[in-house]
Amino acid sequence: MSSSTVVNEYQPKTSVGRITNFVDSRVGGSAMVKEFGRKIFPDHWTFMFGEVALYTFVILLLSGTFLTFFFDPSMTEVAYDGSYVPLRGIEMSAAYASSLDISFDIRGGLFMRQVHHWSALLFVAAVSVHMLRVFFTGAFRKPRELNWVVGSVLLILAMAAGFTGYSLPDDLLSGNGLRIIDGVIKSIPVIGTYISFFLFGGEFPGTVIIPRLYVLHILLIPALILLLIAIHLFMVVAHKHTQFPGPGRTNDNVVGYPVGPVYAAKAGGFFFIVFGVVAAISAAFTINPIWNYGPYDPSPVSAGTQPDWYIGWVDGALRLMPGIIAGIPLEWEIPFPWGVNTLSLNVLLPALVPAGLVFTLMFAWPWIESWITKDKREHHLLDRPRNAPARTAVGVAGVVFYCVMWAAASSDLIATHFMVSLNDVTYWLRVLFVIGPFIGFIVARRIALALQRKDREIALHGRETGRIVRLPHGEFIEVHEQVDAYKRYTLVNFESHEVLPAEADVNGHVPKNEKRRAWISKFFFEDRVAPVTPAELEAAHSHGHHGEVAGEHDKASISSH
Amino acid sequence: MKALSQRRRHPLAAIALLLMGLLVTGGIYAVASTANEAQAQTAVSASDVEEGEKLFVANCATCHGMGASGTEDGPSLVGVGAASVDFQVGTGRMPLQMQGPQAQVKPPQFTDEQTRQMAAYVASLGAGPAIPGEEVLDTTGExxxxxxxxxxxxxxxxxxxxxxxxxxxxxxxKFAPGLEGVSAKHTYEAMVTGPQNMPVFNDANITPEEKQDIIAFLEVIDEQGSPGGADLGALGPVSEGLFIWVAGLGVIIAFTVWLTSRSS
Structure with missing residues (x-):
């Protein structure tokens, strides 16, 4: 070490140190760890569903790779000669035969199949719950709108990955599912039949659909998901994580703990927890027992045929749709110059309209909300769902809309298990399909407003202790106890949008669009509960009890001490 | 031949043709339906029929009418056969628990002996499928x-x-019941008599050997259990989805709460 420039260079003493130093001085890992390891993440249990989605996706990649070693994505007809007696000698596709082999003749195969399928169900469920959390807490607001869009695309890709995988074993259940997709495609006017023939390589079911779905399932869709996950996580790091409001938490900071070492260890451990839960479920509970269903054959349809849960709502919409409304049949034959085309609105409408509505609103919501509120600021502090009653109500309406269709997909099981008529179940769900979202909206908003009033009450007058005291002159009072400053902070520190009346543009006109916005704004925020102001707090606390401030008359009836 | 063609415009020709047609279809039907009568006729005595009639009058005639000729509340049982009685009474579906869309299964209300006697009585009213014998139900054979x-x-x-x-x-x-634990005899009887909303699968449609295969299949899937673990009711994706949302996510949420409750 003669040169003076290397005097301060780190000299590792052990061989492991020398190797890591060699690598680090060439790839610069320590700088990345320093930067990323000090990144702060806030702590809340609802922030972990994205992690669950990520981990189940890793489990899917691992178990899926195992399955590709043994699965034969071919529709060649073979006679089954494996160890499952009730199917021996039956003609079936090589895809189904190899799925049966994975289940019965390959060591650990059935377990891996069940790990793959259970984690797929958990994956889409975790994505959904994660999105609900983001929606109801307002985490999609600026600057995160694009990440919300990326997440929404990921949800659609997750559903596509699930459906293509569901179809691969080529059993009776999945074949029925494909048949429904085929019917939906064929209901598209004019070009539907052409798309169907293109997809299936001829008349349904043909001999090419399984290999084609296989390529989509193991190559294209997972690659897109991986790409979008990378973009998604990159944006999370760039935007920093949102946090719930609390003492010391502002829009300009993140209060939490650094990634390294505790969070890194916890996140790594959480992966194994998720893997363990999935493995335990897979070991104890069967999923998609394909041997029960038999090979796909277009003639039989089994009772109780449903898609996996995440496609259920579309299936439910198809089940709810009547064929005739008020005496008008929904199937028309329209003469074109080249011949007669069938327009099957009874299939086309339920297959495309509800899903189209839900996804359009989902993608557009960040912009819809900022248009109504004219709020274009950055938000890093989350809303408690009760503190955004209108948004919460819209979300609940959407959830009800979804769940009615979801329930409709199991209408037959509702009928048999609750001993009611299948027809009645369908009629009631049709009614709920129309009025359910409205009821959900009204009820959710009322509950949110009521909770806000309760928060206000507690902030101003403290919580009810349940201790009744009799005063010397005979009056009974209940003793209220002030909440501590930390608790009060979360009760009073939130943003609440007010009604923004229509504004005129530079020419003095009020555009139609602006009038519409003002109408929605009034509808959303006219009955808002304002956050407690410092003055109100001061007044309420200054003279011990009976704190009344102007503008607060509406709650005077509630006894206070 | 000439005489036939000369008389083809005779006023009575149409009637003769109609009669011939009726005779032919009737004859074919008779032949076909005797083919559907199960082979093994269990021996019944006159006293069985007599006892069966007494039981019938006391327990069934309110709805099915005297002589089993049917009323507004219940269908005629003439020609339904012994198999039908054995199925309906033997599984507890008859006597009906209540008027409803469909007869419910409940513990049988009569002893095997009484069921046999009523079956003998109903069988004596008109030809119909008989109770299948042991050799028809044997699924261990070659x-x-x-x-x-x-x-x-x-x-x-x-x-x-x-x-x-x-x-x-x-x-x-109405519903089609699950078949777990249904005896081979009752499965066979259901196929040949078509109880409730079930269609009749006669011997021309599914041969007795094929019925044996079906029963063997049901026995195999009954015995094998569920190779992949608890079957969640064998209801398919609905119970699977419900399970992952309630149990799967429930456990995961419990873990997330646990992990974030100990921050540092």
Whole structure:
């Protein structure tokens, strides 16, 4: 070490140190760890569903790779000669035969199949719950709108990955599912039949659909998901994580703990927890027992045929749709110059309209909300769902809309298990399909407003202790106890949008669009509960009890001490 | 031939033709329906028929009428055969628990002896499928093929009873029951008599050997249990989805709460 420039260079003493130093001085890992390891993440249990989605996706990649070693994505007809007696000698596709082999003749195969399928169900469920959390807490607001869009695309890709995988074993259940997709495609006017023939390589079911779905399932869709996950996580790091409001938490900071070492260890451990839960479920509970269903054959349809849960709502919409409304049949034959085309609105409408509505609103919501509120600021502090009653109500309406269709997909099981008529179940769900979202909206908003009033009450007058005291002159009072400053902070520190009346543009006109916005704004925020102001707090606390401030008359009836 | 062609415009020719047609269809039907009568006729005595009639009058005639000729509340039982009585009474469906879309299964209300006597009485009213004998129900014999039975089950039965025989819904409160634990005799009788909303699968439609295959298939899937673990009711994706949302996510949420409750 003669040169003076290397005097301060780190000299590792052990061989492991020398190797890591060699690598680090060439790839610069320590700088990345320093930067990323000090990144702060806030702590809340609802922030972990994205992690669950990520981990189940890793489990899917691992178990899926195992399955590709043994699965034969071919529709060649073979006679089954494996160890499952009730199917021996039956003609079936090589895809189904190899799925049966994975289940019965390959060591650990059935377990891996069940790990793959259970984690797929958990994956889409975790994505959904994660999105609900983001929606109801307002985490999609600026600057995160694009990440919300990326997440929404990921949800659609997750559903596509699930459906293509569901179809691969080529059993009776999945074949029925494909048949429904085929019917939906064929209901598209004019070009539907052409798309169907293109997809299936001829008349349904043909001999090419399984290999084609296989390529989509193991190559294209997972690659897109991986790409979008990378973009998604990159944006999370760039935007920093949102946090719930609390003492010391502002829009300009993140209060939490650094990634390294505790969070890194916890996140790594959480992966194994998720893997363990999935493995335990897979070991104890069967999923998609394909041997029960038999090979796909277009003639039989089994009772109780449903898609996996995440496609259920579309299936439910198809089940709810009547064929005739008020005496008008929904199937028309329209003469074109080249011949007669069938327009099957009874299939086309339920297959495309509800899903189209839900996804359009989902993608557009960040912009819809900022248009109504004219709020274009950055938000890093989350809303408690009760503190955004209108948004919460819209979300609940959407959830009800979804769940009615979801329930409709199991209408037959509702009928048999609750001993009611299948027809009645369908009629009631049709009614709920129309009025359910409205009821959900009204009820959710009322509950949110009521909770806000309760928060206000507690902030101003403290919580009810349940201790009744009799005063010397005979009056009974209940003793209220002030909440501590930390608790009060979360009760009073939130943003609440007010009604923004229509504004005129530079020419003095009020555009139609602006009038519409003002109408929605009034509808959303006219009955808002304002956050407690410092003055109100001061007044309420200054003279011990009976704190009344102007503008607060509406709650005077509630006894206070 | 000439005489025939000369008289083809005779006023009575149409009637003669009609008579001939009726005779031919009737004859074919008679031949076909005797082919459907089960082979094994269990020996019944006159006293069985007599006792059966007494039981019938006391317990069944309110709805099915005297002489089983039917009323507004219940169908005629003339010609339904002994198998029908053995199935309906032997599974507890008859006497009806209540008027409803469909007879419910409940503990049988009569002893085997009484059921046999009533079956003998109803069988004496008109020819119909008899109670199948042991040799028809024996699924251990040579050439019984459960795989073929599975194929037949999927094509003929699964649309109502579900591919895993877990049952399914029909319209307006009616349903196809799950077949787990149903005896071979009752399965066979259901196929030949078509109880409730079930169609009749006569011997021309599904041969007795094929019925044996179907029964063998049902026995195999009954005995094998569920190779992949608890079957969650064998109801398919609905119970799986419900399970992952309630139990799967529930456990995961419990862990997330636990992890974030100890921050540092």
């Amino acid at each position: 050439g019984v093929d459960p795989a073929n039975g599975g194929e037949l089950f999927r094509v003929n039965c699964a649309m109502c009873h579900n591919a895993a025989a877990a049952g399914g819904a029909l319209t307006r409160g």
